[in-house]
Amino acid sequence: MSKIAHHPESETLAAYASGSLSAALGIVIGSHLEMCAVCRAEVARLESVGGSLIDRLTPAPISAARREQIFAQLDAGLGESAEPLSAAPVTQPTSQLPTPLRHFFAVETYDQLPWRWIGPGVRLLSIDCGEGKLVMLNIGAGRKMPVHSHRGNELTMILQGGYSDALGHFDVGDVADLDSRVEHQPVADADINCICVAGLDDKLQFKGWLARMLQPFVGL
Numbered sequence: 001m002s003k004i005a006h007h008p009e010s011e012t013l014a015a016y017a018s019g020s021l022s023a024a025l026g027i028v029i030g031s032h033l034e035m036c037a038v039c040r041a042e043v044a045r046l047e048s049v050g051g052s053l054i055d056r057l058t059p060a061p062i063s064a065a066r067r068e069q070i071f072a073q074l075d076a077g078l079g080e081s082a083e084p085l086s087a088a089p090v091t092q093p094t095s096q097l098p099t100p101l102r103h104f105f106a107v108e109t110y111d112q113l114p115w116r117w118i119g120p121g122v123r124l125l126s127i128d129c130g131e132g133k134l135v136m137l138n139i140g141a142g143r144k145m146p147v148h149s150h151r152g153n154e155l156t157m158i159l160q161g162g163y164s165d166a167l168g169h170f171d172v173g174d175v176a177d178l179d180s181r182v183e184h185q186p187v188a189d190a191d192i193n194c195i196c197v198a199g200l201d202d203k204l205q206f207k208g209w210l211a212r213m214l215q216p217f218v219g220l
Helices: 010-018 024-036 036-054 064-079 210-218
Strands: 118-119 122-127 133-139 148-150 155-161 163-165 166-169 175-178 194-200 203-205
Touching: 010 024, 010 036, 024 036, 024 133, 024 155, 024 175, 024 194
Parallel strands: none
Antiparallel strands: 118 122, 122 133, 133 194, 148 203, 155 175, 155 194, 163 166
């Protein structure tokens, strides 16, 4: 695997460490952390700093009435019958998918995923993660994505192959941390399909009329 050259912004890592990222963006960062020791160390440092700050906070006193209310709620909760926990599926170590994505699929390879055709050489897979929009893209070797900008934030991580745009070349493990100021057109490497996972907190803004017309059907 080539050396990771593009990392999330420091502010993005801080938001991940504090738990304030949406689920879609957080899954992309979690996938990146599996491959990037540098960002793992930074997140651990940020979490440590946050924990130290919390330890220094002086808790506010709780009134006797509030304490009794809390205990009553706990007693009521303990009396309810709990639903049995279902066992998590065991994922084989041969899976190509990063751990944060394995929860959503019972497959091990990218070829087994239920891709949906959205244009010549481009397939998409939408993932319901509960918060934000999470998608995987399979871009054919040498294919171009439409020129687009962003109404909000986008995090894209390369899982296979790579692409180039105005910001440089992105390889496996690299993350493009983008916002509304960025307009680009990713072009997949010529020798292999580019597979990536992208988290968005708003829709893309396509430049060409055809791409804009097809956007409702694509779902990006």
